[in-house]
Amino acid sequence: MPDRTLILGGARSGKSLAAERLLADVPDVLYVATGGDDSGSDEWADRVAKHQARRPATWGLIETIDLVPLLAAPGPPLLIDCLTLWLSRTMDALDIWSDLGHASLVEERITSLAAAWSATTRHVVAVSNDIGAGVVPADPGTRLFRDLMGRLNTTISLASDQALYTIAGRTLPLT
Secondary structure (H helix, E strand, O other): OOOEEEEEEOOOOOHHHHHHHHOOOOOOOEEEEOOOOOOOOHHHHHHHHHHHHHOOOOOEEEEOOOHHHHHHOOOOOEEEEOHHHHHHHHHHHOOHHHOHHHHHHHHHHHHHHHHHHHHOOOOEEEEEEOOOOOOOOOOHHHHHHHHHHHHHHHHHHHOOOEEEEEEOOEEEEEO
16 A cells, blocks of 8 residues: 655645655655746745755656656655645646636546545655635635635545644644
């Protein structure tokens, strides 16, 4: 049985560090960065550099939101960082922000991702933000994103062997 782990938490809670610690002793992890390159942003470049500096030199890297083929293929363990950026970039790719009525297209991608997550033979750890505990967003697009993020986290969590929650650098099991 493969080990599928979802690590949830708020911004800067230590989710990525927790995921990296889970796989620290594995030399051939494939780190899947879903954030894109955000060219021209010094702040983004600094975040990426810090993540890269922490990872072992033996780990591979792929930058993509096309997660289903990676989960379907045999290979080394995957560390997916993160599902929140996957959702945002998926919504961008489907142009959901200009037509919120096409949210069902994102729902289809979530269903496909969950099926691949459930069926994978790889050891996989994914990081995702828990964003639904705050204030209700004022605009419909942000409310849709929040709702889809909740659905994505719930779907992946229920298909995981373990789910963890990180807060203030501490990681707690969700049972």
